[in-house]
Structures are given as structure tokens and as C-alpha cells.
Amino acid sequence: SLYINLELMLKIEDAALADRMREFVGQQIGASQPITAALHQRRATLANRIRWNLSWLLVSVIDYTVTRRLNLGI
Numbered sequence: 001s002l003y004i005n006l007e008l009m010l011k012i013e014d015a016a017l018a019d020r021m022r023e024f025v026g027q028q029i030g031a032s033q034p035i036t037a038a039l040h041q042r043r044a045t046l047a048n049r050i051r052w053n054l055s056w057l058l059v060s061v062i063d064y065t066v067t068r069r070l071n072l073g074i
Contacts, residue, residue, distance in 0.1 A: 012018040 012021065
């Protein structure tokens with residue numbers, strides 16, 4: 001969902017898998033960067049705003065309609 005942000009607590013009983021997932025998350029955090037208001041404002045060019053809105057339209061409206069038809073046979 002574009003509007004709901006939920007967290008999930010997951011207990012992994014396999015120690016090897018848990019270690020591997022910790023490593024994966026650590027790599028993802030290391031490769032990420034904080035998004036500040038100033039950074040977002042610098043990135044909010046006209047071209048990016050158009051791209052962001054088209055992406056929103058695709059994910060929230062068009063993709064929902066296409067996926068619903070494919071999955072339910074409507």
C-alpha cells in the first residue's frame with residue numbers, strides 16, 4: 001500500500017538464516033542515505049515531479065486495474 005506503513009516482527013528459528021538476514025539488512029542500511037527536506041527539495045525538479053506522479057498513477061490506479069483483471073478474470 002502507498003498509504004499504510006506497517007512493521008512486522010518476525011522470529012526466525014534457523015540461526016544460519018537469521019545471521020544471513022542480519023547481514024543482508026546491514027548491507028542495505030549501509031547503502032542507504034537519509035532523505036532530508038533539503039535533499040528532497042533539490043530532487044523535486046519538474047521532470048522528477050512528473051515522473052513521480054506518473055509512477056504513482058501506474059502503481060495506484062493502472063496497475064491495480066490490470067492486476068485485478070488478471071487475477072480475478074474480470
